Amino acid sequence: MPVEGNPDNPIEAPAPTPWPMLMALGLTLVFAGLVTNVAVTLVGGVLFISGAVGWFGEVLPVEHREPLRVEAAPAAIVPATIGVDYLHVGELGNRAILPLEIYSYSAGIKGGIAGGIAMAGLAVLQSVVVHHSLWYTANVLAATVLANLANASTATLSSFIPEAFVVALIIHASASILVGLLYGVMLPMFPRYPAFWAAIVAPLLWTGLLWSSLSVINPVLDARIEWRWFILCQIAFGAVAGFVVNQTERVTTMQHLPFAVRTGIEAPGLGGDREGQN
C-alpha cells in the first residue's frame, strides 16, 4: 500500500546525528598519527570510541526517528495534450526496393527440377537429331570432370558409358536444383516482367559468361559445344523453372520489420506495436 504523509500522520525519518562524523574523524586521526605524532592517534582513538558509543546509543535499543512536516505538494502531472505519433512499420511502402514477398525455397527447388527435366529432354533430342546417339550430350557434359573422356573420339562419345552417365546426371541434377533455388530467390527482385527475365535474359547472360570463359576453363569441351542448341536448352530451363516458381504462392519477408525485431533485440515500441513518440 502507498504510505501517505499528512499533518496527522507525519512522515518519520532518521534523526540527524553528529556521531558518524565524529567516528570518521576519530578514525582519520588514528591513521594520521602514523605520519605525525602518537598523540594524534590517541586522541583519534578516543574520538572514534566515543563516536561509536554515541552512534550505537542512537540506534539501540530503538532508532531515533524524527517526524517531518509535510511541505508543499508537487504540481500535479497534467496529461499531455499532444498526441503520440506512430510510424506503422512497413506502411507507406517505405521498403519498396526490397521485396516484401518472396517465393519459398522449396518453390525454387521444384522449379529447378522441372527446368532440369525440360532441359534434359531437349539435350537428348539434340543428341539424337545431330549425333544419332542417345548419349552424346551426356558424355560431353561428363567430360567436364572425367579427364579421360576429354580426348575421346566422337564414336566413343556416342556410346553408352555407365560412369559417364551417372556423373552427367549428378552434375545436371545439382546444377539444376541450385540454379532453380537462385531463380526462386531472385525472381521477386526482377522488375515488371519476370517471365522475360527468367526465360530470356538470364539464360543469355550466363551463356555469354560461359561462352567467353569456357575456352580457358576447358578447351576440349569448348570445341565440342554447339552453342545454338546450348542456348535453346538454357532458355527451356529458364522458362520452365520460372513458370513453376511463379505458380507457387509467395511468403512475406521480414524486410519491413525494424532491424531490432529481426535480430531479436527487445526494444519497447519496436515490437510491432508502436514506434514514434512525441
Added chain:
Amino acid sequence: MAGTIDREMGLDAVDDLEQLPILGRLHEWVITVDHKRLGLMYITGGLFFFLVAGLQAATIRLQLAVPNSGIVPPQVFNRLLTMHGTAMVFLVGMPILTGLFNYLVPLMIGARDLAFPRLNAFGFWLWFFGALLLYFSYIGGDGLYGAGSAPDVGWFAYAPLTELPFSRGNSTDYWILSILLTTVGSTATAANIVSSVFCMRCEGMTLTKMPVLVWLATVVSFMILVALPPLSAAQVMLLLDRFLGAHFFDTQAGGSAVLWQHFFWIFGHPEVYILVIPAFAFASEIIPVFSRKVIFGYSVMVAASCAIGFISMSVWAHHMFSVGMTPAGNSFFAASSMLVGVPTGIKIFNWLGTMWRGKLRFKVPMLFSIAFLFQFLVAGLTGIMLAVAPFDWQLTDTYFVVAHFHYVLVGAIVFMIFAAIYYWFPKATGRMLSERLGRWHFWLFVIGFHLTFDTEHFAGMQGMPRRIYTYQPGRGLETLNFVASIGALVQGIAVLIFVINVVRSLRSGEPAGDDPWDAWTLEWSTTSPPPEYNFATLPVVRSRRPLWDLKHPDDPDWRYE
C-alpha cells in the same frame, strides 16, 4: 531545522543557532543523514577537488608547453603528477559519481532514503577527512619547515619504488593512509546502494522496471565491493613493509616486485569501469529524454553492463604487458581486453538506436552526451589497440597511453558528469543553469579537450615518454606539446564559465519547476528541490517510465511491457 515539527528537545539550542543563520545551516549539513544532502556534499567536495586537481594539471601542461622549461623543479613535478592523478580518481571521479548515485537512486526507486542513512554519513565523512589528509601532506611532515612532503610516487605507487629505502619520509604513507580511508567510504556507499536497490524499491518497481541508471548503480556497487578490497589489502601490506619491516614487495628479501602491480591493477582496471559505468548510466537517462524515445534495448543494455562488470575483472594484466609475462598470459589478457569491446560496442549502438529517428532536442545535457558518444568510441578503439600486446610494448609509457585514458576519463567521464549536472541541477536546486553559458562551456570544453588529447596521441607515437618532467627540443615534440597546453588553457576557461554558471544560477537562475525536461523517471514527480522525505505519498509504478504513463493516460507504457 527545516521540515521538523517536533522540537521537544533542544529547542533553545536551535533558536540560538537560528540567530546565527550561517552557522545554523552549516550545523544542519554537518549532522544530516539525508541522502540528498550527503549526495550534494559529495558532489560539491568532488567539484572542489576537480578545481584543485585541474589547477595541478594546468601547471603540468604549463611546464610541458615548451622544451627544457624550468617552471617547476622535477621533484615538484612528480608531486603535481601524483596528486593530480590520485585526486582525479579518488577525490573527483569517485565522490562525484557516488554522490550522484546517492542523490538519485532513492528518488528513482521511489524510496524515502537509502537503507543505512547513518552509514552513509559515516562514509561521506571518512571520504572527506581522508581527502583532507592527502592534501595535508603538503604542510605535514617536513612541510611546514621544508617544501612539503606530498606523495611523488604516481597514482599507482609502484612497489618496490614505494618501499622505505627508495621512498624516504612520510609522503608515501600519506598516500596509503588517505586512500585507505576514502576507499572505506566508497565501500560503505556501495553496500548501502546494493541494499537499498534490493530492499527499498517502491510498489510495482520490479527489477526489470528499474531505470537503467539504477541498474548500473547496482553493477558499479558490486564492482566496488569486489575491486576495492584488493587495493586496501595491498596498501596494508605496503604499510607493514614500511613500518614493521615486512618484505612483501622487497625483492632483496625474497618479496615480489610484480606482486604490487597485480594487486594494484586487479583493483585499477575495474576502477576505470567503476568510473565509466556511471557515465553510461547518465547517458542512458539523458539520451532517451532528449530524443523523446524509450531507451533502445533496455535488457540488452543491462545485460551488457553486467557483462562489462564481469569481464573487466579479468583484464587487469593488460597494464603489465611490458612486465614480461608468459606468452600465454599476454594472450589471455589481450583477448579478454578485446572481449570487453563487444558489450561496450553494443551499448554504443543502443544509444545510437535510441537517438535514431528521435525528436532530438539539443539542450546542453544532450550536447555533452553526444560528444561523449564519439569520444568514448575513440577511447575504446585506442584501448583495443593497446590491448594488442606488441603494440603496447611499443607505446606503453608514452603519451599515447596518457591520451587514451584521458579520452576515457575526460572525454567520457567528465563530459557525462557535466551532462548529469546540467540535467539534474534543476531538480536539486529548483533553478535552471543558463543554456547560453552552458553552450559556451560546452564548445570551449570540446575544443580544448581535442586540442589537448588528440595531439597527445601523436606526441606519444613520436616517442614522448610518459611521466617525464621535460623534454629536449628538436624531436618533433614542440608543436604538439604547445598545442596540448593551449588546449588545457581553453579547458580551464570552459570550467571557469561552468563555475560562474553554477554560482549565478544558484542565486538567480530561472525557476525550474518540478519537471523542466518533460522526463519520465520518478525523481521528476516530486518538487524541486525534493522535500526531506522525497515523496509525501510513496509512488506506485507499472512501467519503466512512470511519468510517461501519467502524462499519456491514453497510451501508457505498461500496455506494451
